[in-house]
Amino acid sequence: MITIVPLFVDDTETFQSAFEEAVHSRCDWIELRLDRALNDLDPFRLLEILAVLDPGDKRLLYTIRTDREGGEISLTDTEYKELVRHLCRLNGLVDVELSRLDHEEPLASFSNPEQTVLSFHDFDQTPADLDVIWHAMETHHPLVQKLAIMPRDKQDVDRLLESCRQHRTESRKIAIAMGEQGTVSRLWGDAWDSFAAFCTLSQSSAPGQLSLEEWLVKRTGKNGPSDGTNC
């Protein structure tokens, strides 16, 4: 499995040093969460900040997590898609929320599928129709399909992981069960074909994330690198 460390971007030195720390850490990708910053910063200032970041050998993932899916900004579809278009021109991957897609504007009309992590989140429950969600993502052929849910019990965690294992696709898949009950999905998701784990460095972005250090120790028995199955 690979590890992804989320960081909330802003224009402070604290962010710059957290970014440096992430670049020099043992994570594989760095997720740059942009939703908090978009409440205060002009989007073009934010794009300027992103354009000069040097990720070294890490891959960057730009994410605008909107309030519809547990994030911190409210955007119309037009605003959201315009921002995604700009992010696609940067060097990195872009998270796109499945709920923003419709027949008239499929993924390819505002994002590059080969650069996209297509995502679905439910912070309250585990939807009954997980297969329908995976199949809806499949129709857009993104690089990665990601489904994150909140389990109420172990059966929900099992249902999520099994749905991931059974979903046949050319995309990479990520299945996350949030909260304490979902730890197995973050630590051993690869047993069900989920290829990445979000781990905290300094900031958590969702319930149940393990620290990068704890994840590495639990996976390898020592503080070694993740298995480097990069994408």
Ligand SMILES: O=C1C[C@@](O)(C(=O)O)C[C@@H](O)[C@@H]1O
């Ligand atoms: O989609 C995800 C997964 C996540 O919600 C998690 O549960 O680790 C954390 C978010 O930062 C990220 O965008």
